[in-house]
Amino acid sequence: MLKIIETGIRDLIVIEANVFGDERGYFYESFNEKVWKEKVGKLPNFVQDNESMSNKGVLRGLHFQQPPFSQGKLVRVVQGSVLDVAVDLRKDSETYGQHFKIKLSGENKKQLFVPEGFAHGFLTLENNTIFSYKCTNFYNKESEGGLLWNDDDLGIDWGINKPVLSEKDKFYKSFSTFVTPFV
Numbered sequence: 001m002l003k004i005i006e007t008g009i010r011d012l013i014v015i016e017a018n019v020f021g022d023e024r025g026y027f028y029e030s031f032n033e034k035v036w037k038e039k040v041g042k043l044p045n046f047v048q049d050n051e052s053m054s055n056k057g058v059l060r061g062l063h064f065q066q067p068p069f070s071q072g073k074l075v076r077v078v079q080g081s082v083l084d085v086a087v088d089l090r091k092d093s094e095t096y097g098q099h100f101k102i103k104l105s106g107e108n109k110k111q112l113f114v115p116e117g118f119a120h121g122f123l124t125l126e127n128n129t130i131f132s133y134k135c136t137n138f139y140n141k142e143s144e145g146g147l148l149w150n151d152d153d154l155g156i157d158w159g160i161n162k163p164v165l166s167e168k169d170k171f172y173k174s175f176s177t178f179v180t181p182f183v
């Protein structure tokens, strides 16, 4: 049976799939509207699906889009593995500034639902890691924002000192000078 696991951060949940294996391989439903309504509750309005591939040691993040373009993301790994991180940036949240970290892999098929109001990032642990996610809002370049992956105040232990980063991801602001746009 599909399992919903609380993370200790409100609205941020882990989903464990019901995987059917047989001599051909495996099958599982990666998203089902009806099951979501029954098990999780309010249905997010997913409007865009994304996929990226990265080699080992690539870190993408920590990203968000500013309101009104903020995105909820249902993330998973199709092949390979990542360390996935979500940081709570909701101003009035009891866990503001805190993060949750989980290994997602093609093997464990766990999914993380990262609601609006979080920064999100991941570090790939294997070559040819394929990352797939559904988003509740469209990409909007002008509203892109981010936080520095290794910011001292966020204190995320990525287990790596020199990941491969995009130019954009090298220069995000630190958490101490950040004013959250999320309520």
Ligand SMILES: Cc1cn([C@H]2C[C@H](O)[C@@H](COP(=O)(O)OP(=O)(O)O[C@H]3O[C@@H](C)C(=O)[C@@H](O)[C@H]3O)O2)c(=O)[nH]c1=O
Binding pocket: 050, 052, 060, 061, 063, 064, 073, 120, 121, 122, 138, 139, 166
């Ligand atoms: C995110 C995104 C990027 N792009 C384009 C812009 C750019 O030329 C190219 C690569 O974009 P980026 O470098 O921003 O890709 P990437 O660093 O993989 O960005 C992603 O990181 C993870 C952690 C997230 O949570 C995602 O929401 C997203 O921000 O793809 C789109 O066309 N649509 C999109 O939705």
